[in-house]
Amino acid sequence: MAIIVYSGGLDSTVLLYKYASEGRADEALSVCYGQRHAKELDFAQRNCRRLGIPFKSLDLSNIGALLGKNSLTDHGVGVPETQYSCDSMKSTVVPNRNMLLISLAASRAIAVGTDAVAYAAHGGDHALYPDCREEFARALDGALSLCHYFPIRLERPFVAFDKAGIVRLGAELGVDFADTWSCYKGGDVHCGKCGTCLERREAFKLAGVRDPTVYMQ
Amino acid sequence: MAIIVYSGGLDSTVLLYKYASEGRADEALSVCYGQRHAKELDFAQRNCRRLGIPFKSLDLSNIGALLGKNSLTDHGVGVPETQYSCDSMKSTVVPNRNMLLISLAASRAIAVGTDAVAYAAHGGDHALYPDCREEFARALDGALSLCHYFPIRLERPFVAFDKAGIVRLGAELGVDFADTWSCYKGGDVHCGKCGTCLERREAFKLAGVRDPTVYMQ
Numbered sequence: 001m002a003i004i005v006y007s008g009g010l011d012s013t014v015l016l017y018k019y020a021s022e023g024r025a026d027e028a029l030s031v032c033y034g035q036r037h038a039k040e041l042d043f044a045q046r047n048c049r050r051l052g053i054p055f056k057s058l059d060l061s062n063i064g065a066l067l068g069k070n071s072l073t074d075h076g077v078g079v080p081e082t083q084y085s086c087d088s089m090k091s092t093v094v095p096n097r098n099m100l101l102i103s104l105a106a107s108r109a110i111a112v113g114t115d116a117v118a119y120a121a122h123g124g125d126h127a128l129y130p131d132c133r134e135e136f137a138r139a140l141d142g143a144l145s146l147c148h149y150f151p152i153r154l155e156r157p158f159v160a161f162d163k164a165g166i167v168r169l170g171a172e173l174g175v176d177f178a179d180t181w182s183c184y185k186g187g188d189v190h191c192g193k194c195g196t197c198l199e200r201r202e203a204f205k206l207a208g209v210r211d212p213t214v215y216m217q
Numbered sequence: 218m219a220i221i222v223y224s225g226g227l228d229s230t231v232l233l234y235k236y237a238s239e240g241r242a243d244e245a246l247s248v249c250y251g252q253r254h255a256k257e258l259d260f261a262q263r264n265c266r267r268l269g270i271p272f273k274s275l276d277l278s279n280i281g282a283l284l285g286k287n288s289l290t291d292h293g294v295g296v297p298e299t300q301y302s303c304d305s306m307k308s309t310v311v312p313n314r315n316m317l318l319i320s321l322a323a324s325r326a327i328a329v330g331t332d333a334v335a336y337a338a339h340g341g342d343h344a345l346y347p348d349c350r351e352e353f354a355r356a357l358d359g360a361l362s363l364c365h366y367f368p369i370r371l372e373r374p375f376v377a378f379d380k381a382g383i384v385r386l387g388a389e390l391g392v393d394f395a396d397t398w399s400c401y402k403g404g405d406v407h408c409g410k411c412g413t414c415l416e417r418r419e420a421f422k423l424a425g426v427r428d429p430t431v432y433m434q
Contacts, residue, residue, distance in 0.1 A: 029283075059279060066246075066275055066321065068328030095327035096320055096364050103316040104283065110312035111285030136363040143356035147313050147348050 001026040002116035002155060003105045008044030010180045010200060011120035011158065014170035018157065019118060020051040021173055026114045027054045029105050033094065034064035040181035047179055058104065067095055098131035099140060106144055106152045115152055117144070122158040122166060124199070134159050163199060164206035171209045178212040192217040218243040219333035219372060220322045221270075225261030227397045227417060228337035228375065231387035235374065236335060237268040238390055243331045244271045246322050250311065251281035257398035264396055275321065284312055315348035316357060323361055323369045332369055334361070339375040339383060341416070351376050380416060381423035388426045395429040409434040
């Protein structure tokens with residue numbers, strides 16, 4: 001059994017479905033750390049209700065004052081409209097985000113007496129986000145194995161997947177992709193132009209799966 | 218330079234003085250995670266003002282709902298009056314606390330552009346708290362070295378000290394121990410009976426340093 005680090009985004013929704021299909025999802029944990037979009041939390045809640053997985057949401061939005069200038073938690077910084085590979089996308093890096101989220105999930109795992117935490121880091125994440133790399137995950141897994149009286153495991157089943165592979169698996173598992181949110185902007189529909197929207201569109205195309213997302217552009 | 222994980226307790230106050238004396242304290246970070254004593258935060262602020270170190274306090278008290286039953290964050294659970302070595306003191310373990318605090322400090326380090334985090338884990342902590350052990354610290358240091366574009370170092374200069382050694386160093390550095398707080402209960406003065414009060418008293422005695430603390434008993 002595992003605590004699922006769950007944002008309501010595409011990748012972690014497929015992760016949630018995967019663990020639910022295996023009967024291994026203890027609880028889904030969403031953390032609001034001051035990011036723009038409350039929207040993905042609504043989707044997170046809806047997907048958990050559908051799957052019958054307990055949903056826990058934690059408001060840590062006052063952490064923003066700690067994190068400095070980045071375009072996800074500091075709303076004075078614009079979200080760049082560009083491919084992920086571009087240098088300007090570095091403004092979307094929330095410092096040490098994954099260690100924070102995984103630490104919280106591990107605290108929760110210990111509190112409820114379960115022994116694993118799962119997150120949706122995947123192959124496509126590597127270049128831009130240091131804390132999505134497998135070598136980081138392996139090191140953090142080592143620390144988690146020692147943080148309590150019993151070891152906590154860090155599971156990352158998508159580490160060898162690209163995003164198209166995740167879309168393909170999601171389609172097999174019956175994910176309703178219309179109930180997932182990727183856009184870094186907080187609009188009513190996906191903007192279609194920011195790095196994560198571009199990546200989302202591309203992933204459906206590569207996977208050969210119909211994309212039900214409404215994009216502004 | 219380093220971000221100091223700083224509670225206002227005895228150990229981390231001596232740590233703060235040590236880094237200040239070496240000109241290596243960038244900032245002190247205190248986190249309220251729902252523990253009983255706002256008192257130690259007052260002391261933390263006072264010591265930082267005295268040393269001219271910027272003080273950052275982060276209120277994460279709503280994290281309590283995540284952490285389950287423990288006597289530090291759940292005020293319905295009594296603080297045991299016993300030695301640290303006793304099994305009942307396990308109720309004072311806040312699950313995965315150090316990884317959480319250190320993760321936050323590392324996020325802050327990245328945000329301000331510094332490359333180290335320091336915390337006051339010491340030799341006496343080992344038995345009861347898994348996340349004070351050196352093997353845990355070593356593993357977490359490995360993860361921190363990979364969490365961003367540049368490595369973050371986890372410094373723990375008291376790892377070979379016992380608490381008496383910390384008191385001795387504090388006395389050399391001119392720490393005003395009356396402005397540090399250890400007691401797990403939230404009274405006006407130290408209770409003198411809980412595990413951390415017993416340990417504090419013992420440490421002054423072993424160090425041969427006058428203990429200015431007012432104890433209820």
